Amino acid sequence: MTTLTKHPPAAAHKAPQRPGRGRRMAKLRDVRIALLFILPAMIGLVAFCLVPTIRGVYLSFTEYSILGEPEWIGVDNYTAIFQDELFWNAMAVTLQYVGINIGLQTVIALGLALLMHRVAKSTFVRGALLLPFFVANVVVALLWFWMLDYQLGIVNEIISWLGLPRIAFFGSEQWAIPTIAFVNVWKHMGYTALLIFAGLQAIPHHVYEVASLDGASHTRTFWSITMPLLRPVLALVMVVSVIGSFQVFDTVSITTGGGPINATRVIQMYIYQKAFGESDFGYASALSVILFVILALVAFIQMKFLKGNESDLD
Incomplete structure (x- = not known):
């Protein structure tokens, strides 16, 4: 009697597919x-x-x-730069501009962000704050150059009408850099305020409710809750603003061209004049490399001390 052997289905002979291979x-x-x-x-x-x-x-x-x-020529350009009085003057002027610009812009933008967060709930009002940011830098510079003109500018007309002496905003060594800083603050404060406003939106509302139940005042809440939780966003804003401030060029080029004398010859203006005014591209490239290293160090120090990659919400 023949015994029939049952063979397993063909599928049973196939090796099972590893589950991780498909992924x-x-x-x-x-x-x-x-x-x-x-x-x-x-x-x-x-x-x-x-x-x-x-x-x-x-x-x-x-x-x-x-x-x-x-x-x-090796490091001759770098050796010459550190002995160049115009370079050090340009760095001093740039640092003066950065200090004024960052100080005003950060304080005003923080105030606007708080107003948008607590008072101005209208989308139209919030959008209107961004309008200057969308205007080209050249247009903004020309607009304020005409408005602040010593003879025909509307601002000096108002000052004269009030019985005060006219001010050479762009023609005075004392006023030129603060005026340029003010122009750029007016243009960028809305964008900076929007970034800070986004950070305010990310702070949980229940944190403020607990502080209110504990009897904390608005001032105490701002310094003990809002500012610490806003630190990562403020660090980002500071890094972006400082890098942008060191690279200011178009406003200076349109309004003063680096004058009067060297009062507004910022580092970017000096690089441009060396490269395209004197055709010394090697020296201008060395200046650019030094500026790059400075910006990298400034960004690293800011992120390190402001702890921009950490959050108190964790």
């Missing part, structure tokens, strides 16, 4: 798709940022004008 394949597909979308931005970053940066660092060690080939 890895799906992640690999997601990475490929993500890289495909990132590729155009990466090409632009390499072509317009990375390559010019590397070339700029190379040119900083050369003597180069646009009419000839770069000639390697």
